[in-house]
Amino acid sequence: MASPLDAHGSVADGDLPRTERGRQKADRRAAILTAAATLFAERGYAGVTIEDLGTAVGVRGPAVYRHFPGKAAVLAAILQGASRTLVDGAERVLASSPDPAGALRSLIRFHVDFALGDADVIVVQDRELDRLDREARHEVRSLQRRYVEHWVDILSRLRPDRAEAELRFRAHAAFGLLNSTPHSARIPGRRPADGTIRGILEEMTWASLMS
């Protein structure tokens, strides 16, 4: 799966970098984003300085301003990338799954992959949403809403007896379950092997949703 961070930031600027400098700039931008996701996840948005962001990719702090208008824009790019990746992934999954049960299985698997692969982003996603300015927050929220509604659609096809409000609530609870891995990753007690984890998470999520 493509990382949510290596995309170009602005919406639909078709032109890829042709020149040497352009490619280096795109690389640096992506490097800043991944480093920032890790740092924000570790210390929180407010606990990371612009200087930290710079040195994490081998430059001094103010160089970051050549790539982002400010610290908040870095966070915005991370969160927008993440929620866009989730929505795109969900829509791709749904387009290629004929039966609802298979669609839910694939949706769960997709989300597990994301949570395990981009743990940093997951942590930042639900911790720092409020640090965004009105506009960016609105976009992220709207994408998140769309993602949830895809889950609700599938669930209501599997359980048409249940109210949509309940299914939506269940979906949120399932996300809490799935997104718990980044948190429990920091806790000492030994964890099952990485392959096992995937299976357990899928099993638990399915069971909780369909219970």
Added chain:
Amino acid sequence: MASPLDAHGSVADGDLPRTERGRQKADRRAAILTAAATLFAERGYAGVTIEDLGTAVGVRGPAVYRHFPGKAAVLAAILQGASRTLVDGAERVLASSPDPAGALRSLIRFHVDFALGDADVIVVQDRELDRLDREARHEVRSLQRRYVEHWVDILSRLRPDRAEAELRFRAHAAFGLLNSTPHSARIPGRRPADGTIRGILEEMTWASLMS
């Protein structure tokens, strides 16, 4: 359930306030803690100033230093209170449940109550643990570990076929599910009635753990 915030802060100081001023001081301390939990949950630890903490309870900022040595100590008191409440509650539940299945049901119910009743504390709990100094963080971590082990004990009695590592991992995932409510509380789409939520959460948690 007693709020985790209205206890006196230091460990085992038996003397309750006898005088009028002493009572007022205890009240103010408790008020600061609950206000701080709400503010920290809303804006994050770094997003709240000492002045905010003061004005939230009707005094100016520096008055807070009459009750806590610093901002970090306020956070520490919140987190220590929360984890102590959880451990105490779990131990009380276990002491009064003979069979493992009933114990797990009670444990789940207890945690649901806490998550719904002290949503602010839940949010702060897993967001701001790293902002604590070494000593306080160690204490909170150790209490959290104890809480988890109580769950693992019960689970391993119900499912002795499973490895402890898997059960611990499942417990963490269940906490993620249970603690999702404070997060989904902020999201627009309508939620089921509060009584219904309780039942759904208990059902989902049980199903996910025993699947």
Added chain:
DNA sequence: GAATCGAGTTAGTGCACACTAACCGAAATC
């Protein structure tokens, strides 16, 4: 009722840090 205590006040102090200004030099453009 005099002496002390202590929870509050206002007025700093110092520092961390987001962001800006001015400059530099190599790549890109002509």
Added chain:
DNA sequence: GATTTCGGTTAGTGTGCACTAACTCGATTC
């Protein structure tokens, strides 16, 4: 090969904020 562009640099600047100092005045103590 001259000119422009631009990603980097260092050296500020301004602000927000945790925390301190010095004081006030009612409650507590003797």
